[in-house]
Amino acid sequence: MATETQNGSTYSIKEAGTFGDIQIADEVIAIIAGLAATEVDGVAKMYGNITNELVSKLGMNRLSKGVKVLVTPNDVKVDLSIELKYGYSVMKVSEKVQEKVKQAIETMTGLEVSVVRVRIAGVAVEKEDKA
Numbered sequence: 001m002a003t004e005t006q007n008g009s010t011y012s013i014k015e016a017g018t019f020g021d022i023q024i025a026d027e028v029i030a031i032i033a034g035l036a037a038t039e040v041d042g043v044a045k046m047y048g049n050i051t052n053e054l055v056s057k058l059g060m061n062r063l064s065k066g067v068k069v070l071v072t073p074n075d076v077k078v079d080l081s082i083e084l085k086y087g088y089s090v091m092k093v094s095e096k097v098q099e100k101v102k103q104a105i106e107t108m109t110g111l112e113v114s115v116v117r118v119r120i121a122g123v124a125v126e127k128e129d130k131a
Contacts, residue, residue, distance in 0.1 A: 024109055026071060030064035033078050033116075036104035037067075040096045042088035044124035047081040066121070075114035076105060083122040094118040 034046050046066035066081040078101055084093055098116040105113050 024071075024111070026069050027064055029071065029076060029078075029105060029109060029111070030067040030069045032104050032108055033069065033080060033101045034064050034067045036100045037080055037082060037097045040093060040100050042085050042093035043097060044083040044085045044122075047083045047119075047121035071111065075112045076109075077115040077117075078105070078113065079117045079119070081119045081121040083124050084120050086123050086125045090120055094120070 037043055038046060048065035068079040070077040080097065080101065082097065084090060097118050101116045102113040105111060
């Protein structure tokens, strides 16, 4: 299986015996990574920059918020910014996020993931209910 860059943000996968090319946009890989990360117990949410936070509050939430993806002909590199739930182990949650994201991208796209960097950008503290 080979990949080629096309138009800077879409990649073609070519394999012998297929009927045509399969193209995967960076945004799709970022969405897969974001969804996989938020499935891990201990992750409160993806953590984007100020612009992403404002867009989210306006109701235009993007599933790839807090995710940067670099796809080369040989591999995929992913950078994630997450908000951790209070009381969870930073190391354990980060390792689970790395495993889950790598597995999800490789399973769904067939691309090889070489790096998954996790940045803990915040801690979510649950608000106490006033009785």
